[in-house]
Amino acid sequence: MIESVICTGCGCLCDDLDVTIEGDRVIEVANVCLWGVNKFIATKKFHSKKDRRRILAPQSRRKGRAFDISYDAALEEAGNILVQARRPLVYGLTNNGSWAQEAALRLARRWHARLEPGDLAFMAPYYEALARHGLYWAPLEEIRDEADTILFWGANPIHSCPRHVVRYSVFSRGRFTERGAEERQIAAVDIYPTETAKFCKPYIQIDPGQELELLQGLIAQLIEGQEPPKRVKGTKKLAKLLSEANFGAIFVGRGVSYGPARKLWEGLARLVVWLNTRVPFSLFPLASDFNSVGLYHLLLRETGSPYAPDFGASSGLSSHPTPVDWREVDALLVTGADLFWFLTEEQVQDLKRRQVPIMVLSPFANRTTAKAQVVFPVALSGIETEEVAYRMDGLPVGLQKLISSPFRPDHQVLADLEQILAGSSGG
Amino acid sequence: MRLKIAQGRLYDPAQGWDGEVGDLYIEGERIVAPLAEVDLVIDAQGQLVLAGGIDLRGQVATYGLNMLRLWGWLPSPREIGELYAGLGYTHVHEPFLTLYTAKYVHRELAALPIVDTSASLAVNLRDLDKWLKSPEQLGEVEQNIQFLVKQTRALNVRIIEPYVRFRQDYYAHRNIATENLLELLTRLAQGQNSTLTLEASPELLRQPLPDPPAFHLAALGPALTEAELVQAALNHLDQGGSADLGLMQPAGYESWPNLPVQINMGFFRPLDLCPSPSQDAALRALELALQYQGANLAFSGAGPLLAPVSGYARMFSWLTDPSARLQDWGAELGDRAYSLADWINMTRTLPARLLGFRDRGHLGIGARADLAIYDLPKNTDKIDLSQYLGRCRTLLKAGNLVIDNFNLINPEIARATYYLQTGGEASPWLGEMCQYRSFRLENLWVHDHLGGDWVGVQ
Ligand code: SF4
Numbered sequence: 083m084i085e086s087v088i089c090t091g092c093g094c095l096c097d098d099l100d101v102t103i104e105g106d107r108v109i110e111v112a113n114v115c116l117w118g119v120n121k122f123i124a125t126k127k128f129h130s131k132k133d134r135r136r137i138l139a140p141q142s143r144r145k146g147r148a149f150d151i152s153y154d155a156a157l158e159e160a161g162n163i164l165v166q167a168r169r170p171l172v173y174g175l176t177n178n179g180s181w182a183q184e185a186a187l188r189l190a191r192r193w194h195a196r197l198e199p200g201d202l203a204f205m206a207p208y209y210e211a212l213a214r215h216g217l218y219w220a221p222l223e224e225i226r227d228e229a230d231t232i233l234f235w236g237a238n239p240i241h242s243c244p245r246h247v248v249r250y251s252v253f254s255r256g257r258f259t260e261r262g263a264e265e266r267q268i269a270a271v272d273i274y275p276t277e278t279a280k281f282c283k284p285y286i287q288i289d290p291g292q293e294l295e296l297l298q299g300l301i302a303q304l305i306e307g308q309e310p311p312k313r314v315k316g317t318k319k320l321a322k323l324l325s326e327a328n329f330g331a332i333f334v335g336r337g338v339s340y341g342p343a344r345k346l347w348e349g350l351a352r353l354v355v356w357l358n359t360r361v362p363f364s365l366f367p368l369a370s371d372f373n374s375v376g377l378y379h380l381l382l383r384e385t386g387s388p389y390a391p392d393f394g395a396s397s398g399l400s401s402h403p404t405p406v407d408w409r410e411v412d413a414l415l416v417t418g419a420d421l422f423w424f425l426t427e428e429q430v431q432d433l434k435r436r437q438v439p440i441m442v443l444s445p446f447a448n449r450t451t452a453k454a455q456v457v458f459p460v461a462l463s464g465i466e467t468e469e470v471a472y473r474m475d476g477l478p479v480g481l482q483k484l485i486s487s488p489f490r491p492d493h494q495v496l497a498d499l500e501q502i503l504a505g506s507s508g509g
Numbered sequence: 510m511r512l513k514i515a516q517g518r519l520y521d522p523a524q525g526w527d528g529e530v531g532d533l534y535i536e537g538e539r540i541v542a543p544l545a546e547v548d549l550v551i552d553a554q555g556q557l558v559l560a561g562g563i564d565l566r567g568q569v570a571t572y573g574l575n576m577l578r579l580w581g582w583l584p585s586p587r588e589i590g591e592l593y594a595g596l597g598y599t600h601v602h603e604p605f606l607t608l609y610t611a612k613y614v615h616r617e618l619a620a621l622p623i624v625d626t627s628a629s630l631a632v633n634l635r636d637l638d639k640w641l642k643s644p645e646q647l648g649e650v651e652q653n654i655q656f657l658v659k660q661t662r663a664l665n666v667r668i669i670e671p672y673v674r675f676r677q678d679y680y681a682h683r684n685i686a687t688e689n690l691l692e693l694l695t696r697l698a699q700g701q702n703s704t705l706t707l708e709a710s711p712e713l714l715r716q717p718l719p720d721p722p723a724f725h726l727a728a729l730g731p732a733l734t735e736a737e738l739v740q741a742a743l744n745h746l747d748q749g750g751s752a753d754l755g756l757m758q759p760a761g762y763e764s765w766p767n768l769p770v771q772i773n774m775g776f777f778r779p780l781d782l783c784p785s786p787s788q789d790a791a792l793r794a795l796e797l798a799l800q801y802q803g804a805n806l807a808f809s810g811a812g813p814l815l816a817p818v819s820g821y822a823r824m825f826s827w828l829t830d831p832s833a834r835l836q837d838w839g840a841e842l843g844d845r846a847y848s849l850a851d852w853i854n855m856t857r858t859l860p861a862r863l864l865g866f867r868d869r870g871h872l873g874i875g876a877r878a879d880l881a882i883y884d885l886p887k888n889t890d891k892i893d894l895s896q897y898l899g900r901c902r903t904l905l906k907a908g909n910l911v912i913d914n915f916n917l918i919n920p921e922i923a924r925a926t927y928y929l930q931t932g933g934e935a936s937p938w939l940g941e942m943c944q945y946r947s948f949r950l951e952n953l954w955v956h957d958h959l960g961g962d963w964v965g966v967q
Contacts, residue, residue, distance in 0.1 A: 086949045097952040180616075213579050216768030216783070221572075223609055223947045224773045228676075250947065257945040258677055328677070355769060362773060382578045383620060386585060468958060470616070476572070478612045479948070480956050 087111075088481055090177075090372040090464040091118030092243040093474035094250070106485045108465065115244035122465060124446070135447040137459035148457070153490070160456045161502040163439045167413030169394065170195040171406060174419025176371035178492055179469025179481060183377050185496035186417060187384060187391075192503045194394035198406050199377050200419035201369065202390055204336050206403035207344040208367045209378070209388040211351035218354070220331065220364045221475040222249075227256035228362070231327035233320070234270040235350065236293070237335025240277035242370035243474075251333065252281060267323050271296065271316075272337060284323070286316035293341045297349040300324070305356045324357060331364040369474045371418075376472035408432060414440045415499075417460075417492060422449035441499075443492050461489040469493075510548050510908060511536050517553030517882060521560065522804075522854050523871035533558060535878040538907035542874055551903060553882050559853055560870050561599030561879030561906065563860035565753050566727055566809040567818070570603045570617030570628070572610035573772035574813065577782060580766060583813050590622035591920070592818045594911055597881025597901035600927075602864060603628040604667060604708075604727060607774050608636075608953055609946060611661035615960030618926050623911060625964075627864065627927040629706060630654075630663035633775055634690070636942055638673045638683050641693060651700050653942060655933035660954040662928035662963065664864060667706040667727065668694065671713055674777045687716055698723035703865055704751060714741040721750030725863060728755030730794030730811045731784065739797045746805045751863060753809035754798055754855075756824050757791035757816055759838050786815055792838065795827055799845040807863065808855040822899020828852060829894040852898070865929075865966065878908040923962065930965035 087099040091114070101122065102110035108122045124134045140156035141148040151159070164170075172190045175183050176199055190197040199205065220229075232251050239246040247253055252263050259265040263281065270282040271293070279285040288296055292314050299310035299317035304325060310317060324330065332354060338346045350365055357363035369375050378388045385391045387401035408429045414421075422430060433440075434453075442454040451457045463469035464481030466489065472478045512535040519526045519533065534544045568574065569589055577583040584592065593601060601621065606614040606628040618626040632654060640646045654666060671694060673685040695718070698705035704725040707713060709732035718724050726732075729742050729752050746752055770783040798806065808825075810816025816824065826833035829852060831841040847855075861870025868877045882903035904912035911919045943950055957963065 086951050088952065097948050209579060212576070216770055217576060218769060218771045218773070218779065219573055219576070220773035221609070223945075224775055226947055227775070227945055258675075258680070358769065358771075362779070364773075379575055382575050383586060383617075386578045386581060388579065470959065476613065477609060478616050478959065479952060480612070480959050 084482070084484055087484065088464055088471075088479050089114055089118040089121060090471060090481065091115065091121045092372055093369045093374060094243045094246050095372060095471055095473040095479055096245050096249060097479060101484060103485060108485065117244055121462070137444060137447055137451060137457060139459065141451075141454075141457040143455050156456050156458060157498055157502065160441050160499055161506070163413050163441060163455065164193060164499060164503055165506050167193070167195070169410050170413040170415070171411045172197045172415045172417070173421055174200045174417050175377050176200040176369075176374035176418055178418035179373060179463040179471050180376045180380065180478070181469055181493040182417065182463070182491070182496060183373065183380050185493040185500065187380060189415075189496050189500040189503070190391070191393045192500055192507070195415075196390055196392040196394060196402075196406060198390045199374070199381075200421075200424075201336070201371060201374055202403075203343065203405050204339045205367060205369065205374065205378060206389055207347040208334070210344065210403055211347035214348065215351040215355045218358045218362060218364055220362065221477055222473065223475075225331045225364065225366075226250045226254045226259070228258050228329040229331045230259065230265055231267045231323060231330035232269070233324070233330070233332045234272075234278055234282065235332055235334045236272060236337025236341070237270070237333050237368045238272065238276040238278045238337075239333070239335070239368060242335060242368060246368070247281075251331070267327070269320060269323055271320070284316055284319045286320060288314055288316070291341070293338070294345055294349070296320075297346060297353070301349060301353055304353065327357070327361055327363065329362045330357065331366055333366045333368045335368045336370070366475075373418075373471040375474050375476050376470070376478065379472055379476060412436070412438055414438060416440060416450050416454075417443040417496070420448040420450050422453055443495055445489070458495045459489050460492040460495060461487045463492070467491040511544050511546065512878075512905075512908065513544070513547040513550045514553050514558055514880065514882070515550050517556050517558035518885070519558050519872060520849050520853050521872040522850050522858050524873055526872070527850055533872060533880070535905070535908045538877055540872060540874055540876045540878050551882075553903070555885070556902060557849070557883040557885040557897075558872070559597065559881050559883070560857045560861075560872055560876065561881050561904070562597050562856045563600040563602070563864065563866075563870060564593065564598055564809065565602055565807045565860040565863060566604050566755070567593075567601035568604060568812050569601055569621060570614045570626075571605045571772075571780065571782075572607070572613050572774060573780065573782060575617070576770060577813065580768070582766070584819070586617070586620040587622055589818060590624055591917060594623045594904055594917060595900055596818070596821055597883065597898070597904060598624060599879040599881075599904070599906050600625045600627070600866075600869065602626070602664070602860075605629070605631050605669070605774070605780065606661060606663055607631050607633065608657060608661060608943070609948060610774065611663070611953070611955050612959045615662060615926060615955050619960045621924070622920055623906070623922055623924060625925050625927060627664035629665050629667035630658050630661050631667045631669050632657075634668065634670065634673050634685070635675070635775070635777075638685060640938070641673065641685060641690065644693060647693060647696055649936040649938065651697060652933055652936045653939050654697075655701070655931040656935040656939065658929050659931040659933055662926065662955045662960070664927055664929050664966075665703065665706065666701065667708065669708045670776050670778070671707055676777070687712060691716060691719055695719045695723050704863060709742070709752070709755070711735065711738060714738045714745075718745065718750065721745050721748040724750050726750065726752040728753060728809060728811055729797065730755030730757050731787070731790055731815070733790045733793035733797065734787065736793065739793050739800070742797055743801060746801055746803060749805070751805040751807065751859065753807040754794055755809055755811040755816075756794050756798070756827075757786060757811045758820055759788065759791055782812075783814060784812070791815075795834070795838070796842060798828055799842055804854050804859065806855060807859045822895040825852065825898050826895030833895065852894075878905055880905040925962040925964045926960055927964045927966055930967055
């Protein structure tokens with residue numbers, strides 16, 4: 083048994099898993115949630131009876147059918163796509179380790195490509211709001227120790243990062259929150275009842291479109307000391323809860339992306355900065371992909387901006403907070419994301435009509451590999467290969483290799499692709 | 510590779526060299542006795558030859574610092590590394606590494622090119638309060654701190670808050686005031702065979718330290734909130750204690766970004782990455798530097814916003830040139846001008862000693878060949894040294910040319926992070942001390958692939 087293994091199921095990166103290995107197989111995982119266990123034992127998420135299909139060899143697609151090919155042949159085919167592209171895009175990366183992200187950034191730079199984080203629509207408005215209002219940042223460690231007030235906004239952690247509530251935010255017992263949930267006020271705002279509602283008081287269920295009104299009501303009541311012009315039910319209760327906090331955190335989920343994300347983040351950031359003038363308060367995006375935060379950290383560090391860098395812009399490097407216009411893309415490299423899960427049917431059809439070649443790196447078959455021109459199977463980070471990942475509070479951890487694997491690590495495949503470009507440009 | 514640095518003006522307070530013209534020989538990565546034959550001669554005639562600079566408190570990798578890039582307030586790691594190299598620096602020491610941010614800090618340090626790095630483990634005395642109250646357990650406290658230094662790959666220890674204070678009234682009985690801790694901290698410092706670094710604060714400067722030579726006060730500038738604290742800092746230095754300046758820029762505050770950027774790292778106060786600048790404290794820091802005549806004061810800036818590395822050259826000139834002060838501060842502030850020897854001491858000799866690097870900061874035989882060579886006119890009286898000392902003509906790191914004729918020719922030169930190999934083992938209550946961590950202990954430790962390259966020092 084290997085103890086204290088880190089789970090790459092989500093951005094919690096729980097580090098207390100005990101994994102039993104037999105030969106080259108994981109046979110048992112302790113302390114893991116249902117979501118996380120799928121990372122170790124290849125079953126389909128939440129459908130544990132149905133296996134997720136591992137891709138066993140590099141693939142090429144001809145006349146709609148996938149054929150196994152050698153790694154070198156796959157590199158050659160990908161190389162042709164790389165050198166012919168004029169408006170290429172590297173997409174995803176929020177479910178890759180940091181070494182792969184670094185390799186992808188180097189590749190994007192050399193390919194004169196745009197690099198688009200898979201959850202840009204969720205995270206970019208958060209950073210825009212911080213840029214306007216500033217930040218007070220507390221890692222999960224401190225939230226667990228001290229926060230007596232937690233608000234989930236458009237977030238269902240039970241679904242997106244299940245152990246968050248037991249390790250960090252709700253039931254966890256910290257230094258000054260020894261009685262766990264009994265020491266905390268837990269509230270949530272969402273448009274439909276979720277599992278999270280069960281332990282939230284108040285749970286404020288609003289109609290779609292009311293988020294902004296609720297937020298404006300809170301701002302009016304707390305910051306401006308005025309009666310909100312139109313009060314959404316629950317405003318008063320929530321305002322009271324926030325104003326009575328000694329240390330608080332607002333965890334924001336992807337739910338905000340389905341509403342007026344920019345305005346919501348903007349209002350939440352303003353509210354939190356005001357709350358912070360009284361007591362410590364943190365605004366925290368619940369980035370559920372396991373290394374989403376690592377990617378934004380890398381982008382900030384290397385490009386000076388958390389937005390999607392475009393190395394192909396005629397004016398030099400530019401960074402974009404808004405998602406790419408798919409109609410401009412003429413070649414795609416997808417890694418650490420299942421792009422076709424998120425695209426609209428119209429966008430899928432457009433890519434198909436224009437025969438935009440797609441290269442994919444993935445350990446498992448998914449909707450995107452099913453459409454790809456070239457597929458590279460890769461080793462699972464943190465199980466079959468070492469890596470580094472950043473927990474959702476920006477603290478990095480080292481991921482171990484537990485079992486051996488015939489597959490290459492994704493950072494190596496990305497580096498090999500970059501080499502093709504280096505060779506073709508003589509650089 | 511064998512090198513000769515020919516006919517340079519050698520400056521090294523440690524050797525008593527104050528501009529003597531001579532040759533230096535390098536073999537591999539070390540300065541050696543004269544060689545009969547060399548592979549390359551670097552002509553340094555009329556040029557100033559110094560050891561590479563060491564930034565004793567270069568905030569380059571603190572948890573959360575990256576967020577400053579959101580506002581364009583912090584250059585990229587590559588730019589920071591190149592800025593340091595251009596100044597003639599070869600080592601940067603990060604002040605704020607904590608138990609759970611250690612891996613973060615090391616990843617950031619590893620991203621800095623050219624310069625070597627190290628970091629201080631900022632110990633939170635709150636984690637130790639139970640044991641600090643029973644002085645007979647000090648040995649174990651010391652043992653566990655040494656173990657944590659090893660496991661987090663830090664080079665030394667720093668106390669940011671020399672007190673234990675709880676925000677919650679319920680825990681007030683566990684508070685320990687600074688005056689009640691100083692005796693213990695002195696014993697801790699004496700036990701570790703090097704000075705113990707305390708971040709300066711007004712409260713700390715008001716307390717007489719029991720054994721000043723046992724302590725280094727870091728970043729004096731922001732702590733000089735009142736005029737009489739300058740005298741307190743001078744007293745500390747005069748009594749054999751050491752300190753670094755924490756200089757701050759005087760101008761540009763009208764356009765200061767008025768935004769909160771605060772990071773809670775578990776200390777009583779959050780780390781303020783965008784502190785409100787105080788023109789008075791900034792001026793006092795400079796006045797203190799000009800009043801102090803000894804060798805116990807090192808150069809440092811007060812963080813990336815108040816004192817960006819790009820402004821270091823100008824800060825040097827405040828020390829060496831009254832007219833530069835007149836220009837930037839509107840007053841000459843007396844006619845004191847640091848000699849080259851003074852300036853070298855505060856940017857090389859003393860920082861190397863304080864970090865425990867016996868083979869850095871000087872030009873003696875056996876020293877590592879980290880050399881910065883600057884152009885300099887013959888008469889150095891009352892000249893704006895920032896023009897010269899802010900830009901080195903030649904930089905050698907471990908005997909390798911990095912900057913040649915002002916051009917960065919070797920940006921990929923090997924760099925390493927230095928850490929103390931204490932050999933210490935944990936005492937049985939380490940687990941209890943770390944019980945509130947959200948990581949299992951073994952996942953707190955810094956392993957090879959989370960930073961580096963690594964150089965362990967004894
Ligand atoms: S919460 Fe996330 S990291 Fe933790 S076990 Fe579940 S999936 Fe893994």
